Amino acid sequence: MSSIRVAVVGAGAAGLCAVKHLARKPQFSVQAFEQSKGVGGTWAYSERTGKDCNGLPIHSSMYKNLKTNLPKEVMAFPDYEFNNTLPSFVTHKQVLGYLEDYSTNFNLLQHIKFETSVVSIEPFKVATGKCRTGQGHMWQVTSAPVTNRSNTVTEEYDAVIICSGHYSTPLMPTIPGLKTFPGEVMHSHDYRHPEHFEGKTVLCLGAAASGMDISIDMSSYAEKVYLCHNKARLESRLPDNVHQKLGIESIDGKQVTLKDGEVVTPDCLLLCTGYQFDFPFLTPGCNICIEDERITPLFKHIVHTEFPTLSFIGITKIICPFQQFNVQLLFAISVLDGSLLLPSKESMDEDTESDYKRRLAEGLPHRYAHYMGKMQWEYSDELARMAGCVPVSKAVRTLFDSIHATRVKDLTGYKKLNYYLADYE
Numbered sequence: 072m073s074s075i076r077v078a079v080v081g082a083g084a085a086g087l088c089a090v091k092h093l094a095r096k097p098q099f100s101v102q103a104f105e106q107s108k109g110v111g112g113t114w115a116y117s118e119r120t121g122k123d124c125n126g127l128p129i130h131s132s133m134y135k136n137l138k139t140n141l142p143k144e145v146m147a148f149p150d151y152e153f154n155n156t157l158p159s160f161v162t163h164k165q166v167l168g169y170l171e172d173y174s175t176n177f178n179l180l181q182h183i184k185f186e187t188s189v190v191s192i193e194p195f196k197v198a199t200g201k202c203r204t205g206q207g208h209m210w211q212v213t214s215a216p217v218t219n220r221s222n223t224v225t226e227e228y229d230a231v232i233i234c235s236g237h238y239s240t241p242l243m244p245t246i247p248g249l250k251t252f253p254g255e256v257m258h259s260h261d262y263r264h265p266e267h268f269e270g271k272t273v274l275c276l277g278a279a280a281s282g283m284d285i286s287i288d289m290s291s292y293a294e295k296v297y298l299c300h301n302k303a304r305l306e307s308r309l310p311d312n313v314h315q316k317l318g319i320e321s322i323d324g325k326q327v328t329l330k331d332g333e334v335v336t337p338d339c340l341l342l343c344t345g346y347q348f349d350f351p352f353l354t355p356g357c358n359i360c361i362e363d364e365r366i367t368p369l370f371k372h373i374v375h376t377e378f379p380t381l382s383f384i385g386i387t388k389i390i391c392p393f394q395q396f397n398v399q400l401l402f403a404i405s406v407l408d409g410s411l412l413l414p415s416k417e418s419m420d421e422d423t424e425s426d427y428k429r430r431l432a433e434g435l436p437h438r439y440a441h442y443m444g445k446m447q448w449e450y451s452d453e454l455a456r457m458a459g460c461v462p463v464s465k466a467v468r469t470l471f472d473s474i475h476a477t478r479v480k481d482l483t484g485y486k487k488l489n490y491y492l493a494d495y496e
Contacts, residue, residue: 073203074097074098074099074100074203075098075099075100075203075204075229075230075407075408076099076100076101076102076203076227076228076229076230077089077093077099077100077101077102077228077229077230077231077232077407078101078102078103078104078189078192078210078212078226078228078230078231078232079093079101079102079103079104079231079232079234080103080104080189080192080231080232080233080234080235080352081103081104081105081112081233081234081235081236082103082104082105082107082110082111082112082174082183082185082234083110083111083112083113083114083170083234083235083236084111084112084114084170084385084392084393084396085112085234085236085384085385085396085399085400086103086105086110086112086232086234086235087110087170087173087174087179088148088384088393088396088397088400089101089103089232089234089384089400090103090179090182090183091173091177091179092400092401092404093404094177094178094179094182096404096408098408099404099407099408101182102182102184102226102228103182103183103184104183104184104187104188104189104212104214105183105184105185105186105187106127106130106186106187106188106189106217107130107185107186108185108186109171109185110170110171110174110179110180110183111166111167111170111171112130112131112236113130113131113132113133113236113238113239114131114133114163114166114167114170115130115131115133115167116131116133116135116163116164116167117129117130117131117133118263120260120261120263121261125186125217125218127188127217128239128240129239129260130236130239131239132238132239132259132260132281132346133163134262134263134264134285134288135263135264135265136265136288137162137163137284137288138160138161138162138163138486139160139161139162139163139166140160140280140284140478140486141160141391141392141471141474142159142160142470142474142488142489142490143157143158143159143160143161143165143169144159144467144470144490144491144492145391145394145467145470145471145474145492146161146166146391146392146393147169147393148173148393148394148396148397149394149397149461149463149464149467151172151173151176151177153165153169154169158489159488159489159490160486160487160488184214186216186217186218187214187215187216187217188214188215188216188217188220189212189213189214189352190213190214190215190220190223190352191211191212191213191352191353191354192210192211192212192213192231192352192353192354192357192381193210193211193213193354193356193357194208194209194210194211194356194357194378194381195208195209195210195211196208197209202229203229204229204230204380204407204409206378206379206380208378208380209227209228209229209380210227210228210229210230210231210380210381211225211226211227212225212226212227212228212231213225213226214226229380229407230380230381230382230407231380231381231382232382232383232384232400232403233350233381233382233383233384234384234385234396235350236385237346237347237348237349237385237386238260238346239260239346239349240346240347240348240349241258241259241260241342241344241345241346241347242344242345242346242347242364243258243342243344244276244319244342244344246319246321246322247320247321247322248321248322248323248324249322249340251322251323251324252322252324252325252327252340253324253325254325254337254338254339254340255338255339255340256339256340256342257339257340257341257342258341258342258343258344259277259281259282259285259341259342259343259344260346262285262341265288265289265290265291265292265293266292267292268289268292268293268339269292269293270292270293270294271293271294271337271338271339272293272294272295272296272297272335272336272337272338272339273289273293273295273296273297273337273338273339273340273341274296274297274299274316274319274327274335274337274339274340274341275289275296275297275298275299275341275343276299276300276318276319276340276341276342276343276344277299277300277342277343277344277345278298278299278300278302278305278315278343279343279345281343281345282298282300282343283298283305283482285341285343286298286309286313287309287310287313287482287483289341290309290310290312290313291310293312294312295312295314296310296312296313296314297314297316297335297337298313298314298315298316299315299316299317299318299319299329300315300317300318301317301318301330305479305482306479306480307478307479307480307481307482307483308481308482308483309482309483310483316329316333316335317329317330317331317333318330320332327340347364348361348364348366348386357375357378357381358375358377358378359375362437363437363438364437364438364439364440364441365427365437365438365440365441366383366386366440366441367423368419368420368423369383369386369423370413370419370420370422370423371402371422371423371450371453371454371457372386372387372399372441372450373399373402373403373454374402374403374406374413374419376416376419376420376423377416379406379413380406380407382403382406384396384399384400384403385399386441387399387441387442387443387447387450388439388441388442388443389442389443389444389447390443390447391447391463391467391468391471394451394463394467395443395447395451395463398451398454398455398458398460398462398463399454401454401455401458401460402454402455402457402458402460404458405457405458405459405460410458410459411457411458411459427440430442448463448468451463466492466493467492470490470492
């Protein structure tokens with residue numbers, strides 16, 4: 072029987088991991104599509120914002136001074152370490168270097184079409200004898216060179232794995248009066264240099280990872296930074312000119328009214344309000360629904376319950392990313408090679424709904440449907456058990472959880488620490 076043809080969308084960390092695992096298995100042939108000139112995805116820093124030279128939206132959300140908020144000891148894939156001479160908290164350039172080394176070490180570049188964008192993905196029914204996965208459907212994947220998007224090519228694949236990331240399409244907040252603000256309004260996706268805000272008063276909205284890191288990064292140049300959010304007050308000491316405030320209630324010209332009624336008059340608004348899922352290449356026939364940041368119908372946040380040969384990698388949030396990508400991919404591939412027999416569609420949909428209701432019962436909002444946090448280890452263990460693969464190591468889990476506790480108490484200093492990952496179970 073001929074090999075199972077798999078299309079991978081994206082050659083960032085998840086896409087490279089997909090190509091590596093698929094290329095190692097003789098029953099698969101893999102083709103990845105990457106719209107940039109090289110590997111790395113969001114880790115490929117660009118000075119540009121807005122559109123690239125081919126008129127496509129800039130994918131990367133990296134900024135000049137960014138360092139990882141996880142140490143390299145837990146950032147790495149389980150079968151390929153970072154250079155041990157590097158500090159624990161590495162720059163975006165060093166992460167990109169790691170991914171480039173990873174792709175060279177495992178001979179992945181031969182499987183990637185660079186400067187090629189995926190235009191559309193459409194399922195179609197086939198006779199059982201023609202379907203190499205036994206699922207009764209295949210996929211038409213239409214792609215085009217980024218330099219000539221009218222020159223499309225359509226190919227047939229047995230399966231598709233989406234690894235296009237979810238940190239490139241800004242989620243813009245709805246704020247009464249936002250359009251009346253006369254100063255600069257920027258989403259964190261376009262933040263590059265702290266010098267841009269020299270001498271200015273900046274209101275930074277949002278205190279997730281980007282909001283906290285960028286507020287600290289710009290504090291050495293900005294005159295004052297208002298870190299506005301509706302979470303519990305941060306425990307960590309912050310730079311003297313970074314002031315925690317409540318979130319925004321409304322805006323009237325230069326005056327910004329906060330949730331407690333306080334009025335501030337910043338020069339700039341920096342919106343660290345996160346990102347939204349965006350898969351413009353999926354046609355309506357794919358039957359994917361995205362509602363308030365919940366993607367359905369996905370079993371275990373990965374496999375389409377109607378079309379099990381369509382998988383999404385890395386849509387889960389607040390995770391140990393590369394380690395979880397690895398387990399998710401082994402799960403998805405075990406479905407494709409037949410070693411994992413999925414439950415019925417009805418059972419998978421029930422499981423998905425139960426998982427969602429569990430989050431709601433724990434007080435998480437609808438948009439946290441793919442949130443993991445403390446749930447990630449239980450989730451990864453379940454995937455590993457079902458796929459018959461090695462789970463995330465105890466050492467990685469322990470260090471990940473320890474870093475979280477340290478970060479909460481020392482936002483300005485924790486990245487100066489260095490770690491050694493002991494091999495214990």
